[in-house]
Ligand SMILES: Nc1ncnc2c1ncn2[C@@H]1O[C@H](COP(=O)(O)OP(=O)(O)O)[C@@H](O)[C@H]1O
């Protein structure tokens with residue numbers, strides 16, 4: 032039987048439990064899954080490509096059929112280079128659907144043999160995005176349970192002042208953590 036390689040492209044700035052949920056699901060249905068970080072000159076990322084790659088590699092180390100890569104240019108061209116037959120994308124809510132459908136249709140036009148496969152994360156991650164995680168962390172809110180501990184730590188290091196404030200609040204007696 033033919034092996035199906037899938038790519039899971041995205042920004043992963045930073046990786047969240049929603050991403051990891053999808054990676055785990057994807058690793059079960061594809062023979063090989065490549066988590067592909069897009070080098071996007073339009074976005075000004077919080078974490079460098081190297082930092083995101085290192086985090087994703089550590090977080091996916093236990094999945095033997097998952098590897099991490101970086102790419103730029105068209106997703107369809109990258110897929111062809113690594114001989115992928117499918118693109119994995121996550122759909123959280125209806126709001127994701129329209130944009131994802133557009134992308135999938137455009138990619139199909141560019142490369143008819145490449146299939147886009149959508150998966151839904153576990154319910155508790157359906158409201159979770161990297162952008163929200165960055166915003167909440169910057170304002171000193173708790174992102175526990177939304178990102179792996181390693182990512183929480185890296186965010187803490189990067190956003191030192193805000194996180195310190197949060198820790199100080201937690202210490203105050205009588206206040207909810
Ligand atoms: N909480 C989540 N649950 C499921 N899928 C998610 C979640 N967050 C992001 N994704 C999916 O992961 C992929 C990469 O997302 P992201 O890192 O935001 O990069 P992009 O810039 O391509 O949106 C997208 O398909 C997105 O829908």
Ligand SMILES: [Mg+2]
Pocket residue numbers: none
């Ligand atoms: Mg996104």
